[in-house]
Amino acid sequence: MPDLSPAPVAAGEMTVLTLTDGQDDTLVEGAQGGFHVWMQYAVRDLAAGTYTLERTAHRASDGAVVLVFRGDVDVGVPAADGWWSAPAPIPMFMCPSPIGISVVDVPIDFTLRLLGAGDAELARADITLVPRCPEAQRDFCTRICTG
Amino acid sequence: MLRRPSFAAVTLATVAAGALAVAYPSDARACGCFAQPSAATPVVQAGERILFAHEADQVIAYIQIKYQGAADQFGWIVPLPSVPTLELGTDALFTMLDKSTLPQYRLTRQQNYCGGFQPTNGDGCGAFSLGGDDTTSTSSSDMGVAFSSGDMALGGVVVEQASIGPYDYAVLKADDETAMLQWLSDNRYFVPAGTSDAAKPYIHPGAYFLALKLRGGETTGDIAPIVLKYTSDLPMIPITLTQVGAVENMGVLVWVAGEARAIPRNYYHVVLDDLPVWFSNFTTYNLEMINAVHEAPGKHGFITQYAGSSSLVVGQLDSPGRYGDLATLRAETTPSDYLHYLFAHNYRFDGTLLSILSRSIPEPQQLIDMGVPLLQFYQNYDSYSQYVPGTDPDGGAFAPFDPGPVTDEIATRIVTPARDANALLARHPYLTRLYTALSPKDMTIDPVFSSNRELGDVPLLHTATVTTACSGQQWLTTDLGFEVQYLNGLPPNLNLPGALRVELTRDAGPAELVQDNSDTIRAALGPVDHGHQTSPSDPSSGCGCTVGKRRVQTNVAVLFALCAVGLAMRSLRRRQS
Numbered sequence: 001m002p003d004l005s006p007a008p009v010a011a012g013e014m015t016v017l018t019l020t021d022g023q024d025d026t027l028v029e030g031a032q033g034g035f036h037v038w039m040q041y042a043v044r045d046l047a048a049g050t051y052t053l054e055r056t057a058h059r060a061s062d063g064a065v066v067l068v069f070r071g072d073v074d075v076g077v078p079a080a081d082g083w084w085s086a087p088a089p090i091p092m093f094m095c096p097s098p099i100g101i102s103v104v105d106v107p108i109d110f111t112l113r114l115l116g117a118g119d120a121e122l123a124r125a126d127i128t129l130v131p132r133c134p135e136a137q138r139d140f141c142t143r144i145c146t147g
Numbered sequence: 148m149l150r151r152p153s154f155a156a157v158t159l160a161t162v163a164a165g166a167l168a169v170a171y172p173s174d175a176r177a178c179g180c181f182a183q184p185s186a187a188t189p190v191v192q193a194g195e196r197i198l199f200a201h202e203a204d205q206v207i208a209y210i211q212i213k214y215q216g217a218a219d220q221f222g223w224i225v226p227l228p229s230v231p232t233l234e235l236g237t238d239a240l241f242t243m244l245d246k247s248t249l250p251q252y253r254l255t256r257q258q259n260y261c262g263g264f265q266p267t268n269g270d271g272c273g274a275f276s277l278g279g280d281d282t283t284s285t286s287s288s289d290m291g292v293a294f295s296s297g298d299m300a301l302g303g304v305v306v307e308q309a310s311i312g313p314y315d316y317a318v319l320k321a322d323d324e325t326a327m328l329q330w331l332s333d334n335r336y337f338v339p340a341g342t343s344d345a346a347k348p349y350i351h352p353g354a355y356f357l358a359l360k361l362r363g364g365e366t367t368g369d370i371a372p373i374v375l376k377y378t379s380d381l382p383m384i385p386i387t388l389t390q391v392g393a394v395e396n397m398g399v400l401v402w403v404a405g406e407a408r409a410i411p412r413n414y415y416h417v418v419l420d421d422l423p424v425w426f427s428n429f430t431t432y433n434l435e436m437i438n439a440v441h442e443a444p445g446k447h448g449f450i451t452q453y454a455g456s457s458s459l460v461v462g463q464l465d466s467p468g469r470y471g472d473l474a475t476l477r478a479e480t481t482p483s484d485y486l487h488y489l490f491a492h493n494y495r496f497d498g499t500l501l502s503i504l505s506r507s508i509p510e511p512q513q514l515i516d517m518g519v520p521l522l523q524f525y526q527n528y529d530s531y532s533q534y535v536p537g538t539d540p541d542g543g544a545f546a547p548f549d550p551g552p553v554t555d556e557i558a559t560r561i562v563t564p565a566r567d568a569n570a571l572l573a574r575h576p577y578l579t580r581l582y583t584a585l586s587p588k589d590m591t592i593d594p595v596f597s598s599n600r601e602l603g604d605v606p607l608l609h610t611a612t613v614t615t616a617c618s619g620q621q622w623l624t625t626d627l628g629f630e631v632q633y634l635n636g637l638p639p640n641l642n643l644p645g646a647l648r649v650e651l652t653r654d655a656g657p658a659e660l661v662q663d664n665s666d667t668i669r670a671a672l673g674p675v676d677h678g679h680q681t682s683p684s685d686p687s688s689g690c691g692c693t694v695g696k697r698r699v700q701t702n703v704a705v706l707f708a709l710c711a712v713g714l715a716m717r718s719l720r721r722r723q724s
Contacts, residue, residue: 029351030228034383034595056654068654069380069597070406072203090204093380096413096595099651140348144413144592 022107025129027094027141034096035141037131038089041112043075043123044082050074051122052115057092060107060128067093075114094131095145102146104131194397195389196241199382199596200404200571206379209568211241211372212359218367222337223359226321226349226385229378231357235312236372237564239464239495244402247460248453248580248607252421252429255612304330306355312560313369314359321346321354336360341391348387348593371499371560374567381412383595390590396437399583399594401449404575407600408454410652411581414594415443415661417450420647420668422629425611426638437584438645442662446589448649449581454605457578465569469493470562477554482508482535485550486528496522499560507553511535579605597654616678631672641671 027035037057053073057066078084092110097103107128114123133141198209214221304326307318317336319327324346331338336358349356361369382403389397403409410416419439424432440448471492479485486508494500501521510524511534524531572578581596611625613633621633627647631639644667650658 029353030379065653065655067597068599071201071380091380093595093597096592098412098653099415137351 021128023129024132026134027104027131027145028091029134029137029141030091030093030095034093035131035133035137035145036091036094037108037110037129038091039110039112040086040089041125042083042085043114044078044084046075046078046084046114046123048075048077048084052119053090054111054113054115055090055092056111056113057094057103058109058111059101059103060109064098064101066098066101066103066108069093070115073114095141097145097147100147104133104142104145106130195384195399195401196245197384197400198240198244198402198404198568199409200575201380201382202574204378204380205376206382207571208375208377208382209236209240209372210375211236211238212370214367214370216367218361218365218369220337221359221361221367221370222331224331224336224342224388225357225375226346226388227318227355227357227375227377230306230318230355231375231377233309233311233316233357234374234376234567235560235564236374237464237561237568238372238497238499239561239565240568241372242495242497243463244460244580245400247463248402248578250432250452251608252424252432253608253610254425255610257612257614310362311373312371313361313365314373315362316357316359319356319358321350321356322352324350327356331358339391342388345388345391349385369502372564374564381595381597383593386585386590386593390587393585393587393590395586396584397586398433399585401581401596403579403581403596403598404457404572405577405579405598406575407577407598408451408602408604409579409581409596410599410602410654411449412595412597412654413447413592414583415448416650416652416658417443417448417646418648418650419450420644420664421609421627422625422631422641422643422668422672423645425623425625426641435645436582440583440646442644442646443649444661445591446585447583447592447594448646449583449594451579451605452582453578453580453607454602455578455607457572457575459607460578461573462569464565464572466493470565473554473558473562476557477550479550480548482548483528483532485548485553486525490526494557494561496525500557501525503553503556503560507548507550599652599654599656601655601657602652614677619676619678622675622677629668629672630675632675639672643668643671 025037028038030036050072052070055067055069058064059066073086076084094103094108107130109126109128112123112125113121116122131145133145196211200207210225212223214223304319304323305317306320309316317330317334319330321327324343327350328338328343328346337360346356357375359373361367384399384401386399401409417439419436421435423435427435436450440446440450442448469492471488476485476488476492479488486504489496489500504525505521508525508528510519510521511531513534514524514531519531583594609626611623613621613623615621621636622630623633623638624630631641633639644664646662647664647668648660649662650660652658
């Protein structure tokens with residue numbers, strides 16, 4: 001199975017960071033008043049084409065659904081090393097969070113899946129992060145991210 | 148130039164809007180925030196109607212803007228996550244969506260007789276559609292997109308400044324509230340009191356505001372829906388900002404076109420207890436919806452009025468043959484022929500078309516003075532042509548008429564938006580219609596819409612049956628499984644919950660129950676006496692029914708005799724043939 005590597009981007013930065021499971025990640029303010037985790041990913045050994053990218057997020061403690069989102073993505077021709085990197089980070093929509101589900105200061109399991117015909121899983125990456133509110137907007141962030 | 152609002156259009160609006168008077172108490176609705184010129188002339192926002200779709204990485208939002216007030220005091224702002232593209236929409240889209248996805252209530256009356264049921268009124272009486280908000284706005288417009296930003300020295304907070312149709316608009320950076328509000332004020336985009344506080348959640352680096360105002364010379368009747376396309380994952384309504392100019396219980400009607408059923412991500416999902424709707428003979432539907440959503444915590448709830456295939460709306464805006472051929476229309480050189488072509492090809496003579504036509508085929512002042520509505524003038528143009536200055540008494544050519552500009556405007560303002568909207572709906576197999584009503588003080592959380600592939604459809608049709616026993620009182624049975632005894636043909640006067648259930652809907656999995664009023668409702672409804680309906684197979688009773696202790700016996704011999712006569716006649720016909 002191709003290797004799909006997520007790499008969340010810190011607030012305000014557009015460089016790829018290497019994060020590990022359990023690491024804190026500051027939520028990035030969305031322009032309409034929300035807060036999100038942004039991820040840039042790369043995929044190896046996958047032919048160029050249009051696939052379905054499924055983004056999911058669950059609260060690690062109890063599996064509560066935070067996000068399930070599907071959309072088409074155009075995967076380009078891989079580089080010589082077999083990797084293709086998404087041209088820009090994509091948002092994992094966190095806040096406003098679903099009612100009753102806090103998504104800050106607790107581990108959240110994120111999964112990216114590339115799906116082919118018939119929803120066949122072609123690539124998958126999992127990472128657990130602990131989203132944190134940005135200090136400058138802590139009050140508002142806490143209000144809309146704690147369910 | 149439109150000289151006055153079309154009487155016909157105003158009348159249509161008044162009559163049709165009455166059906167949803169509670170949900171839309173006045174003629175002003177939009178997504179975003181109306182900017183009030185002053186506290187003394189409040190501009191109310193009484194409702195929002197929005198169609199959302201998501202394609203690639205973009206949210207597409209069709210937004211109907213309605214406004215009451217002076218043209219030079221119109222202002223409208225909305226926060227956006229990225230620089231949007233802007234197009235003109237069409238009111239016809241919302242009229243069509245409203246009509247096509249409006250819940251229908253069908254009441255069947257049945258007469259209980261001889262151990263069975265028989266409809267007494269064919270398919271039942273009371274097939275009822277709740278009546279759409281067929282509001283026809285009194286709008287007119289300019290045409291096309293006239294970008295002027297290239298001539299302007301942009302900078303500071305302004306990202307883009309241009310014109311489209313009847314609007315001047317500006318896209319502003321929202322990273323500095325003071326600078327943004329000052330720019331709006333300096334450029335006569337009115338900023339109401341209270342905007343500063345309400346806008347705070349949307350002010351930060353990387354965010355934008357779109358501001359609209361009417362171009363000079365345009366009237367409020369020129370206000371048209373707009374289509375915004377912007378990079379974002381999930382559609383959201385900036386309702387917090389909307390509170391600045393909203394009315395109490397402002398109706399918010401949202402359609403989401405997508406791959407699966409849309410859900411309110413951060414609002415409760417409310418299932419309407421529709422017994423009061425049946426009891427009121429459907430007249431209180433909107434009031435019951437408001438009552439229902441108000442039972443959600445924080446009054447933050449949405450009712451799903453329809454969820455299912457989008458096929459019921461696809462093709463309606465662009466049915467085969469509709470709009471005819473624009474080249475042919477452009478070749479019609481007399482007003483009479485031009486109008487005949489429009490009528491013959493199912494053009495909807497709404498406010499937009501009336502306004503466009505009024506510039507090229509103006510109603511004579513004499514007819515205006517006589518009180519002849521604009522629509523009536525066009526419908527009977529040939530009869531009224533004697534009043535048109537310069538018109539040949541025999542109905543000949545109307546000298547100044549030029550079909551070119553008016554056809555261009557019709558193409559830009561009516562045909563293209565309708566076809567684009569139809570194409571958008573056709574690209575998405577699923578459509579969800581959601582409703583809520585919010586008062587300004589409750590506009591504290593911006594609703595976000597996501598989807599859930601595992602939830603079932605919500606049909607348009609709701610059914611119930613009123614059964615009349617052989618003797619005794621009628622009772623009502625609804626498709627939600629409730630029964631209630633009627634007294635002397637009338638429903639009981641009960642104080643019932645507005646919501647049947649309050650739920651949480653997630654992006655996956657079934658709805659989670661927050662509050663279930665089923666037992667409360669059943670307890671309030673009380674027992675139902677169906678009478679005793681005997682079985683035909685009961686050898687001791689024959690055919691009959693019992694209501695209470697009173698037994699009603701039918702004449703079985705007569706039934707057998709009728710049956711025998713029928714068989715005999717059938718046998719006779721066979722022999723003859």
